[in-house]
Amino acid sequence: MVLSSTRCKWFPVNVLLLLTYSATALVEDGLLPNGDFEATPPGGFSSEAGLSEGEATIPSWKSNGTVELVESGQKQGGMILIVPQGAHAVRLGNDAEISQEIAVEKGSLYSITFSAARTCAQLESLNVSVPPASQNIDLQTLYSVQGWDSYALAFQAEEDNVRVVFRNPGMEDDPTCGPIIDNIAIKKLFVPDNAKDNAVVNGDFEEGPWMFRNASLGVLLPTKLDEETSSLPGWIFESNRAVRYIDSYHFSVPGSKRAIELLSGKEGIISQMVETKPNKPYRLTFSLGHARDSCKQPLAIMAFAGDQAQNIHYTPDSNSTFQTANLNFTAKAQRTRVAFYSVYYNTRTDDMSSLCGPVVDDVRVEQSGCKGITPGFLGGVFGKPNCYVWTQTKSKTEKYKGI
Numbered sequence: 348m349v350l351s352s353t354r355c356k357w358f359p360v361n362v363l364l365l366l367t368y369s370a371t372a373l374v375e376d377g378l379l380p381n382g383d384f385e386a387t388p389p390g391g392f393s394s395e396a397g398l399s400e401g402e403a404t405i406p407s408w409k410s411n412g413t414v415e416l417v418e419s420g421q422k423q424g425g426m427i428l429i430v431p432q433g434a435h436a437v438r439l440g441n442d443a444e445i446s447q448e449i450a451v452e453k454g455s456l457y458s459i460t461f462s463a464a465r466t467c468a469q470l471e472s473l474n475v476s477v478p479p480a481s482q483n484i485d486l487q488t489l490y491s492v493q494g495w496d497s498y499a500l501a502f503q504a505e506e507d508n509v510r511v512v513f514r515n516p517g518m519e520d521d522p523t524c525g526p527i528i529d530n531i532a533i534k535k536l537f538v539p540d541n542a543k544d545n546a547v548v549n550g551d552f553e554e555g556p557w558m559f560r561n562a563s564l565g566v567l568l569p570t571k572l573d574e575e576t577s578s579l580p581g582w583i584f585e586s587n588r589a590v591r592y593i594d595s596y597h598f599s600v601p602g603s604k605r606a607i608e609l610l611s612g613k614e615g616i617i618s619q620m621v622e623t624k625p626n627k628p629y630r631l632t633f634s635l636g637h638a639r640d641s642c643k644q645p646l647a648i649m650a651f652a653g654d655q656a657q658n659i660h661y662t663p664d665s666n667s668t669f670q671t672a673n674l675n676f677t678a679k680a681q682r683t684r685v686a687f688y689s690v691y692y693n694t695r696t697d698d699m700s701s702l703c704g705p706v707v708d709d710v711r712v713e714q715s716g717c718k719g720i721t722p723g724f725l726g727g728v729f730g731k732p733n734c735y736v737w738t739q740t741k742s743k744t745e746k747y748k749g750i
């Protein structure tokens with residue numbers, strides 16, 4: 348903690364060296380040491396499916412139980428094992444785990460991104476923990492036909508050194524079954540301040556988990572009910588299915604570089620409790636779009652703000668992959684829930700099975716009629732419950748009438 352702030356301010360060269368040689372250097376954003384399992388283990392990669400037990404057989408990782416380095420092209424029972432990236436990945440047998448200790452900034456929020464694939468069992472899951480926090484992720488093949496996906500989970504660092512643990516909680520009859528994991532990365536998250544005129548935190552979705560520049564499947568965000576440790580700061584994922592975090596390098600994104608693609612109908616809900624003033628009129632606005640990922644139309648979302656709900660269809664326009672939509676509501680309390688889900692279960696037209704759906708971005712909640720005027724000022728001067736445009740021109744007054 349001290350090191351990193353010192354590095355920036357005063358002794359860039361010296362402290363950088365220190366960081367390089369110190370075992371407790373803070374973990375940097377990006378791939379964890381040997382997070383792609385491509386570092387050569389002592390004795391080399393064994394094509395004999397080297398069942399490795401004990402410590403340090405996989406550089407930078409500790410393992411317990413049957414942990415196997417798998418190689419791309421490796422077959423099992425006539426099936427080629429999936430290696431999400433590069434030439435190697437690891438497979439966790441029954442109750443097996445791998446872990447790595449990392450130095451973090453105590454109290455900060457971090458997100459772990461990793462890729463995982465199922466092998467033979469129907470129901471495979473992974474228990475990802477950074478004790479005391481843990482979460483079970485069910486690995487499904489519905490999300491992409493590649494047979495693997497990337498997931499992200501966040502945790503708050505309770506110590507300066509934490510252990511990131513991946514465990515296969517399964518007990519399959521066939522001990523060579525078990526999830527394959529690869530490409531484990533970390534990112535320190537910050538919670539963006541919301542703009543004065545927008546009650547939504549991280550409404551543009553720009554702050555979120557690590558995404559590899561060339562990973563084209565996006566990152567799945569599984570159920571997370573605790574907004575304090577969400578890998579998409581500000582937002583929670585209320586439903587039992589994941590939503591997909593997408594980037595502009597591989598998808599069409601309405602604003603800037605990141606957005607959310609809603610999957611699985613009502614089973615994929617994102618929401619946020621925004622601060623509001625009771626009895627004031629507000630407007631929720633957002634971009635609704637198509638990710639240009641061959642998602643079969645129609646696309647539509649249900650948008651909720653307080654007690655208002657609206658079904659909005661994406662209407663394709665040849666010049667744009669998104670439109671803006673809005674919903675007017677009157678706040679009933681100090682906090683108002685804003686939520687979105689996809690109305691349909693959409694799949695891609697090119698493979699007919701990967702889940703996809705409408706894109707949501709640039710979510711704003713503004714007090715109505717207050718554009719360019721400080722609500723506090725009007726409220727203070729006129730003591731009115733909302734911001735009718737006392738000082739505006741006639742045309743603008745008309746525009747805001749009826750709110």
Ligand SMILES: *[C@@H]1O[C@H](CO)[C@@H](O)[C@H](O)[C@H]1NC(C)=O
Pocket residue numbers: 411412442
């Ligand atoms: C390995 O796992 C077993 C069973 O879960 C546990 O009893 C044992 O303490 C673990 N060993 C180490 C070194 O963590």
Ligand SMILES: *[C@@H]1O[C@H](CO)[C@@H](O)[C@H](O)[C@H]1NC(C)=O
Pocket residue numbers: 431432433559561562
């Ligand atoms: C991304 O690019 C890096 C370096 O160019 C490469 O090593 C890696 O395999 C790529 N990852 C994926 C998922 O394609």
Ligand SMILES: *[C@@H]1O[C@H](CO)[C@@H](O)[C@H](O)[C@H]1NC(C)=O
Pocket residue numbers: 474475476481482483514
């Ligand atoms: C994951 O594993 C840890 C340690 O084995 C356990 O304490 C925790 O309850 C598990 N988490 C879930 C969500 O099952």
Ligand SMILES: *[C@@H]1O[C@H](CO)[C@@H](O)[C@H](O)[C@H]1NC(C)=O
Pocket residue numbers: 664665666
């Ligand atoms: C698309 O853009 C062109 C040129 O800017 C314009 O003439 C046309 O009306 C636009 N089409 C739609 C559907 O908005």
Ligand SMILES: *[C@@H]1O[C@H](CO)[C@@H](O)[C@H](O)[C@H]1NC(C)=O
Pocket residue numbers: 630673674675746747748749750
């Ligand atoms: C919300 O109110 C504004 C201003 O009166 C209006 O332009 C807009 O169409 C309304 N939105 C909806 C969905 O009714």
